[in-house]
Amino acid sequence: MPLYHNEDQAMLAETVSGFMAEEGSIKNQLRRWRDENCKDGFGHALWKQFSELGLTGILAGEADGGLGMGHVEAGIVLSEIGRNLTPSPFLTTAVMGVTALNGASDELRGRYVPGIVAGETVLAIAIDEGAKHRPERIVCKAEKSGNGFRLSGRKDFVIHGASADALIVAARTSGSESDADGITLFAVPKDASGMSQDSVRLVDSAMASHVTFDNVELAGDAVIGEVDGGRELLGRVLNAGRVGAAAEQVGVASGAFGITTEYLRTRKQFGKLIGEFQALQHRAAHLYSELQIAEAAAIKAQQLLDEGSEKADLMVSVAKAKAGKVAGLAVREGVQMHGGVGMTDEFDIGLYMKRDRALSEFMGDHYYHAERVAKLSGY
Amino acid sequence: MSDLDVFRREVRAWLEENCPPEMREPVRDEDDVCWGGRHFTFKNQAQKDWLDRCIAKGYTVPAWPKQYGGAGLSAAEAKVLRDEMARIGARPPLSSFGIWMLGPALLKFGTEEQKVHYLNQIARGEIRWCQGYSEPGSGSDLVSLQTFGEEVHDPVGGDHWVVNGQKIWTSYADKADWIFCLVRTDKTNKYQGISFLLFDMESEGVSTKPILLISGSSPFCETFFDNVKVPRDQIVGELNRGWDVAKYLLGHEREMISATGGGDRAGALGAMLARHGLEDPVLRAEIAQFDVDSLAFTAMSEKFMDEVKVGKGHPAQPNMMKYAGTELNKRRHELVMGAGGSAALEWESQASNDGAKARSWLRTKANSIEGGTSEVMLNVISKRILDLPGA
Numbered sequence: 001m002p003l004y005h006n007e008d009q010a011m012l013a014e015t016v017s018g019f020m021a022e023e024g025s026i027k028n029q030l031r032r033w034r035d036e037n038c039k040d041g042f043g044h045a046l047w048k049q050f051s052e053l054g055l056t057g058i059l060a061g062e063a064d065g066g067l068g069m070g071h072v073e074a075g076i077v078l079s080e081i082g083r084n085l086t087p088s089p090f091l092t093t094a095v096m097g098v099t100a101l102n103g104a105s106d107e108l109r110g111r112y113v114p115g116i117v118a119g120e121t122v123l124a125i126a127i128d129e130g131a132k133h134r135p136e137r138i139v140c141k142a143e144k145s146g147n148g149f150r151l152s153g154r155k156d157f158v159i160h161g162a163s164a165d166a167l168i169v170a171a172r173t174s175g176s177e178s179d180a181d182g183i184t185l186f187a188v189p190k191d192a193s194g195m196s197q198d199s200v201r202l203v204d205s206a207m208a209s210h211v212t213f214d215n216v217e218l219a220g221d222a223v224i225g226e227v228d229g230g231r232e233l234l235g236r237v238l239n240a241g242r243v244g245a246a247a248e249q250v251g252v253a254s255g256a257f258g259i260t261t262e263y264l265r266t267r268k269q270f271g272k273l274i275g276e277f278q279a280l281q282h283r284a285a286h287l288y289s290e291l292q293i294a295e296a297a298a299i300k301a302q303q304l305l306d307e308g309s310e311k312a313d314l315m316v317s318v319a320k321a322k323a324g325k326v327a328g329l330a331v332r333e334g335v336q337m338h339g340g341v342g343m344t345d346e347f348d349i350g351l352y353m354k355r356d357r358a359l360s361e362f363m364g365d366h367y368y369h370a371e372r373v374a375k376l377s378g379y
Numbered sequence: 380m381s382d383l384d385v386f387r388r389e390v391r392a393w394l395e396e397n398c399p400p401e402m403r404e405p406v407r408d409e410d411d412v413c414w415g416g417r418h419f420t421f422k423n424q425a426q427k428d429w430l431d432r433c434i435a436k437g438y439t440v441p442a443w444p445k446q447y448g449g450a451g452l453s454a455a456e457a458k459v460l461r462d463e464m465a466r467i468g469a470r471p472p473l474s475s476f477g478i479w480m481l482g483p484a485l486l487k488f489g490t491e492e493q494k495v496h497y498l499n500q501i502a503r504g505e506i507r508w509c510q511g512y513s514e515p516g517s518g519s520d521l522v523s524l525q526t527f528g529e530e531v532h533d534p535v536g537g538d539h540w541v542v543n544g545q546k547i548w549t550s551y552a553d554k555a556d557w558i559f560c561l562v563r564t565d566k567t568n569k570y571q572g573i574s575f576l577l578f579d580m581e582s583e584g585v586s587t588k589p590i591l592l593i594s595g596s597s598p599f600c601e602t603f604f605d606n607v608k609v610p611r612d613q614i615v616g617e618l619n620r621g622w623d624v625a626k627y628l629l630g631h632e633r634e635m636i637s638a639t640g641g642g643d644r645a646g647a648l649g650a651m652l653a654r655h656g657l658e659d660p661v662l663r664a665e666i667a668q669f670d671v672d673s674l675a676f677t678a679m680s681e682k683f684m685d686e687v688k689v690g691k692g693h694p695a696q697p698n699m700m701k702y703a704g705t706e707l708n709k710r711r712h713e714l715v716m717g718a719g720g721s722a723a724l725e726w727e728s729q730a731s732n733d734g735a736k737a738r739s740w741l742r743t744k745a746n747s748i749e750g751g752t753s754e755v756m757l758n759v760i761s762k763r764i765l766d767l768p769g770a
Binding site for chain 2: 002004261264265272273275276281282284289292293294296297299300314317318319321322325366369370371373378379
């Protein structure tokens, strides 16, 4: 498969880019919900509009009312989300949630997927147990109880946790904390008794929950996939989230880069446009190169995932690490090149910096993924 | 089974039969590289057999048309051949500036006679070429070049140019048979006064002198032209419009240089270095970061090649590739030296293969200078891609 978008994908990109620049713009979404101190941190009306465009079911199978598309297409949407800093449950629900549910029973898919496709249901993904992404280690446990399970433990930084209709939870059903086996995924409904959430606003205005499970009784049909054999499915959910976050970061980086180069073309200092200074030109050109490379890595990873290639794991981590580094550079250079106004809330560049910080941590930062690249490469 | 699958089978069978085992070993040093040309001595029979068999099949330049010595393969077929060669670790049958640089320019700008004549010779490895671009005082700033070609109308010997001047950094000029050369043919116009000439290095008035480099080798030369007579029909493209040819060729050169920058290497550097242990965690971390960048760059190269095939992509993209690829390659060799420790310092010893690591490390420092410096590449990106003011 060539490493660029085919005609259908280019058309999707055009539709989504127009929609997101208008409906999903910083002014209409991020600033609005932030300034209104919205408890969800995103707008449900926009989620409904996503559904009208078919985006909510992008990864859901056609039998479930979805489009049955792949990670390349999801990446196109995420890239535009990133470019406009559009707050939305797309990554957690339509990408990671649906990937998990695609491995679930017909019954469980029937319970959640139609609502997702309709833009009514929101899912949250509960994996991390602490400030850093360490999915190799899962302590949160679910013990057999009658026909079902009893879940106890905690999950941290669950994005949209308090707004979600259900949480996809990775819990230990056997073995000890670092075992590969013994992991099971559950769909925990929002009203589950014994589950409590402490929701906090993050630097990028998104809402995240610290979730406590205190002997939460789950029916047997809450299990997604196989009991004790959830590591593989969890891997797919992680890959979907990582490659998706990488695509969103590429969008954040190119959005930040776009407003920065525009600023270089219009801002005057010392009687010259600042874009005339070679010191700034070279930094902008370097950043451009890095952006191109990050974008290519993301597309490569998306394609390998869609092909089911055995190289996908490695490339997903390459993409997340590279996109993380490059987006970090793009927002830092953006703020610096904006000078003093870059520090003001009025200018958007600072919002890009905040969103990038949050996306960097989401599903593993570039340190984590460079380490994973080393391990997967055999050193 | 698709046509491409059939082709893959054929290629696989052909390679199995025709690629000698000695040609499936990694290239260790300069001696292992087959450059062809009038004075080339083959290292062994296998090297010669491999070249002969590939020439017969058109596989030295698989994507060129058959009438010019190629195999006339489509882009997809050429990729299959590349992949299958890579799979068995086959060495390139022929390494040649003619293939990488001049050939593509001739295909685009040459007359039919020039194509039939020169491209076939290039494909058969009969002429070893060198490039006469840089001059003392005109490194990356090529439009300032001074070597001058004066037109002579000679009713007896035919119209020709008389070329005078000096070139520098002419790679392997001392081993080359012919040169493709930028010559000023009109002193009144800076850009449109340069022509692109081809001539024999054995012409009277051509002399070369190798330049000793910090790596201890002398791949580059100074080349002098003293009243060199060049027949009129050995000009490529239009008179005074050689800059068009030169720029097109530079695009290919930059691709070639960037491809050496971690682009076409399979796998991670860390995996290779780890065989000797990577006990320093900070070094290991830097190598891991490098591998992220290198694998991502490989994706970029692949994307670029895919885009070229369908005419997408920005024309200044090779500048970006050249910049990123060569900077990456320098980093790679710094890490190789760091991981090698004191053993990598050995300059003349059997264990170090006469300082192969150290010499390669020193050689890479030229990557971001030759073919246009990194700073020139950044200027081009600022101006032609980012459209920054006054750039």
